[in-house]
Amino acid sequence: MTSRLIALAAPAFAMIFASPTAPKAQSVPPSAATFTEPLAVEREQIRPDAASLPVPRGFTREQILLGDRVFHGEAAGGQCSQCHGWDAKGTPVGNDLTTGMYIWGDGSVNTIKRTIMHNMAVAPGMDGNLKPADVDAVAAYVWALGRRNP
Ligand code: HEC
Secondary structure (H helix, E strand, O other), X not given: OHHHHHHHHHHHHHHHHOOOOXXXXXXXXXXXXXXXXXXXXXXXXXXXXXHHOOXXXXXXXXXXXXXXXXXXXXXXXXXXXXXXXXXXXXXXXXOOOOOOOOOOOOOOHHHHHHHHHHOHHHOXXXXXXXXXXXXHHHHHHHHHHOOOOO
């Protein structure tokens, strides 16, 4: 029964979809067919207000403020914002760090710190002068970014 219905309906569908007015596929230049344009970052990027971000347990406001400066290239030669965006909401070369969701780890300061030390150190243009205290601070800062809107 069902198959007979399908057999009857199929030609009708074929007529609808093969309508002569349907636009034909455009031919695409080979370059556009194999590559896509990089995503543009066109939003207005507003730097999060580090003074009002939450502070993880065991850390201080001063560390969040330092982490903010490391992130934005104002301390320890940090380059995080160049890839992750001035607002930390991501660019084509670094993901959004404000969602509270993490590929690596469970979102605790410790796992964020581990990611920064292991993954980010191998990123091109790596963050050269980060001392352990700077990594602690920027890890706490990234933690706070993900908990901005509880
Ligand atoms: C050269 C570009 C670049 C720089 C500089 C950079 N990152 Fe990243 N970051 C990435 C990319 C790409 C990923 C995604 C790949 C990965 O997780 O290994 C990422 C992932 C992350 C993650 C993991 C997020 C998750 O979902 O688990 C954290 C945390 C992070 N970056 C923090 C930082 C911090 C803090 C700095 C500065 C000290 C920094 N990054 C500098 C490109 C960069």
